[in-house]
Amino acid sequence: MKRSLLALAALTGAAHADEGMWLYNHFPTEKVKAAYGFAPDQAWLDRVRQASVRLEGGCSASFVSAEGLVMTNHHCAEGCIQQLSTPKRDLMAEGFLAKTRAEEAKCPTMGVNILTRIEDVTARVQKAREGKADAEGNEAVKAEIATIEKACQTSPDLRCQVVKLFNGGLYDLYTYRRFEDVRLAFAPEFRAAFFGGDPDNFMFPRYDLDAAFLRVYHEGKPLTPPAHLTWSPNGTQPGDMTFVSGHPGSTSRQQTVAQIETWRDFGLVPRLLYLAELRGALLEYANRGKEQARHSRGLLFGVENGFKAFRGELAALTDPAVLTQKRAEEKAMRDYVAADPKRQAAYGAAWEAIEGAQRLEKTLFFRHQLIEGGRGFSSDLFRHARTLVRAAEELPKPNEKRLREYTEGDWPQRKQGLLSSAPIYPEFEVFTLTWSLGKLREVLGVDDPFVKQVLGNESPAQLAARVIKGTRLKDPKERQKLLDGGAAAIAASKDPLIVLARLVDPEARAVRKRREDEVEAVENRNHELIAKARFEQYGTSVYPDATFTLRLSYGAVQGYEENGKKVEPYTTLGGAFARHTGADPFALPPSWLSRQARLDLTVPYNFVTTNDIIGGNSGSPVVNKEGQVVGLIFDGNIQSLGGDYAFDPAVNRAVAVDSRAILYTLENIYNAAALASELRGSK
């Protein structure tokens, strides 16, 4: 990677041309206008913002018709597509098209959020911490946030979230409207959506129809959204300006060097090893049979996608240039602080405090992942059992005393998952639980008292088979009954998974509490200090790290250089046929092959832009200066995988499906005339 330019810009504190995941309410209009001779006006910003939605599973999306039609990626709708599949009708393999509204199929666990209001609550939140020690201050901040959220949560349709921005420099209360009735309208075949599979994932050139359409319903009818995006008649040309409106999940560009190094060595590497082994096991599990392959592919996709993304991140953090740059940035900020005695007194100790917390984090991180994070108990049913055990304990508490995910803001989403009719595959449950219990034992050690308590005299395979076979939680009604029964029902339950979840819970809470009090609390307080220093220097002329809140990035359609060769910004439908070998994952579906002769193979298919995005942006619309849809983000290139830490404008690219290919394939391959017309109607 070419990092020299990057380092230079970072040191001066200014973001690059095209760098940044900007808040809508702090969009750098002047800067953009200076660079591109154009910047969106307030009406543009308001409309695109209102048309942008968040999928609770961790993706972005947008309204693309006045009748609640939502565009996102196939891989963002994949959970729904899987859950709606049966042994007889595999929608992942076959694809799905609702010929009528009545055929649109309700997703069991999908939730859509529309942002309706932003309110600055920084003063209230920061005040809560004042004069308190780390752990106590952290608790107070959480309680204050829960209190603010509860006051906002005046209707069950709302989701109120206090979001931390600039690492605690700013706290905003985001109010969303929340919709649970989301239905699948269209999905292509997996072979079209994810052509090239894992080998081509994060690569470009690319040939994927990674698109799906959902429809949001309200009170049984299609929702009329506050705004929707119209479809561009012309798409883009090389060099055209592009905007991406979506919800980047998380970046770490403001982490300290100590945090980055701790994560790399004690978080990233162990997690990669965990994912690598799980991947090997899953690929071979799929050889048990066709059904087993169907049941496991959702997890397999997540594991392979995560593995490749983290592998790229490790490569970036192994490149000495990246850490050299981070060290220089950190030194520059510390020098700025040290240059003024008042600043030094207020903020000067922050970096060392954070570094101190990393000594504990090293030993705690993976233990936390395994016991509290669930990587040692990987099973949908165990997750349900834990939710029941915790709900019984948490829900009776005052809102501000609850664990975060049981507060009134977060509970509805969790409850929806708990009671959903999403299918459970017991054989696969035994497999994942066995495997993850094996990791628990391996990483913590056979002689760890908690491991001994969990396993007793059983092997991981024996324990997993017993609890999955014996549990009645497979039935949503049973889960409803236990939820309704509260603490008494949980205490009395002899269900083996409830028994296991009860046994695990004290240790899980303990490791969570310790990490919150002794690592997170220290990091939070001190990052807030660094954020204040940074504000003093830059104000909001910089952008905050991504936090799964709505952002707007700007850029342009532009190719790049790779190994000395020029990579053109567009591919075509014809390129997909040229890459087709007939062997998965390079096999196009029959719907494409049978129509090949009749297709216009010059239609632009996928393209790249310089927009600064990251995981969570999947499903984001790419819009032009007119605010029209010209594409659909579905990936970043391999060079973007260091983007968690730094943006390299020379080679970091967002990868999108061209809007022209979406419309063309709907009309010419999928016989989806009504859907295409609904999109065209919104021209």
Added chain:
Amino acid sequence: MKRSLLALAALTGAAHADEGMWLYNHFPTEKVKAAYGFAPDQAWLDRVRQASVRLEGGCSASFVSAEGLVMTNHHCAEGCIQQLSTPKRDLMAEGFLAKTRAEEAKCPTMGVNILTRIEDVTARVQKAREGKADAEGNEAVKAEIATIEKACQTSPDLRCQVVKLFNGGLYDLYTYRRFEDVRLAFAPEFRAAFFGGDPDNFMFPRYDLDAAFLRVYHEGKPLTPPAHLTWSPNGTQPGDMTFVSGHPGSTSRQQTVAQIETWRDFGLVPRLLYLAELRGALLEYANRGKEQARHSRGLLFGVENGFKAFRGELAALTDPAVLTQKRAEEKAMRDYVAADPKRQAAYGAAWEAIEGAQRLEKTLFFRHQLIEGGRGFSSDLFRHARTLVRAAEELPKPNEKRLREYTEGDWPQRKQGLLSSAPIYPEFEVFTLTWSLGKLREVLGVDDPFVKQVLGNESPAQLAARVIKGTRLKDPKERQKLLDGGAAAIAASKDPLIVLARLVDPEARAVRKRREDEVEAVENRNHELIAKARFEQYGTSVYPDATFTLRLSYGAVQGYEENGKKVEPYTTLGGAFARHTGADPFALPPSWLSRQARLDLTVPYNFVTTNDIIGGNSGSPVVNKEGQVVGLIFDGNIQSLGGDYAFDPAVNRAVAVDSRAILYTLENIYNAAALASELRGSK
């Protein structure tokens, strides 16, 4: 780890008390005497040396009777035990005891080497490089070595090897007598040999009967060895002095910091990820059925063992103290060189030259592993195919022009493997080849021209199934025929595996040649320079890095501290029963359980010593001051896993089976009276 002491000693250039894998011909007698008040005399050294043998598979062993009886680890004999197993008689599960000599079963691919002579050939080898550029000099050294070996190789029973010591500071010609008729006399059940399995591997306290007995035959009769070790009547007590005589495989204590960092980031991490995924796949493959579990467990053991060892190595290289120490050592040596203009002129450029070669090594290492090292074509049958293809090309060449493994010194061992009757499991072959071709494609990329050439339009699974199904190489007679047919037979062959091996070979040779010429050649020349500087400073008062040559280490029975707790140096048979849960890998075999009531549970079982060992030492005898067997090395503790780079006397421990437990279980569990008597007879 407590590294401060270590760093100190290293900086002064002196090895620690107990550190070192010493050459028999440069044993530090005075130093040992000063530390322990005892050092072995020449007769002791000669006898123990002559009784120590090398197993060609990568292990150590020793003669323990006048009738050719050899003691080694169960895990060193595992290949043989596996190969002798059938679906009806699984010797790994059941164990094996030959009741008579006639029942002793010939191992298909075992080779035993007895060292008979050492001759210094340093001057000849170093002279070959003089005045030549890196690559050319490297070639000349190899040719000279092949010439020296060929002149020595006067009989097919000999194995002549020029070994590089002190990173090229010393070249010795080692002459071994080589024996192929090696038979299995005794092996316990896997459940006893590897009780605790992977979770307990590299751990202590430990409870493993990791022992097996082989017998070397010559001309159909048990061999009378040049010397053998007698059995100690009393074993050891805490603090007793111990010697370990064996063949440590490889250490990297003299590598430069640039080499270590390159290996860590571009060798070790990718290899760990490779092994992790393969492990996941293998564990799940074993769920296909009992036979599949039997076929795959040999590879699984290797993979898990390697994974855990490399994981420990990575932990050591992530500990900043280790690299800080290495940097200090390197600086000290460079300062010593720089202090004298003549030395500086002769040796001063060596470190930067090696660092320069690392820039290429980063990009070449894993490509080499995949294509030439075989990690992209993991299959016994492919290995045979490549050996046939290369033998046809190499064997007609003059000895000094051949690839190393086809020279007259190395070819007999390779030929034995090629023509052996060791079973082939086609389903497993398809599995490993599919998996590794997938890695080839993943790591090198779908669009790599070599990958495209190999896969064409097939998926890894399709290619693997086709070539394994279609090949006739499963039959050793077919391999013999192709070997006899030479180049013409290979060129004419339509066997799909021969076709594949022919296709792969040019690229495999090219990547090997490039790495040899541009990395290895630079490293070799410059390490020879550093070695000379080191000799000027220390002479042979230091020990050379391990190179699978015979070494003697000294130390004592001694516990250690772990997480603030004292770890006692011995375990007992009773401890194994206490750890038995009934669930594998914590399940003792029926032979033990049925006799539990009658056993003396206080018999010492496993113990630890301070001897400095590493992989390859497996199977080494532990001997006392009298030169008698008191134990059998089978492992190092988890703290020893950084031993590739540095020895930490506080916690680095060798793990051994107590000789008393071996004798006791032979007599009281295995009804092996004759074998026990043969050992006792040698008191």
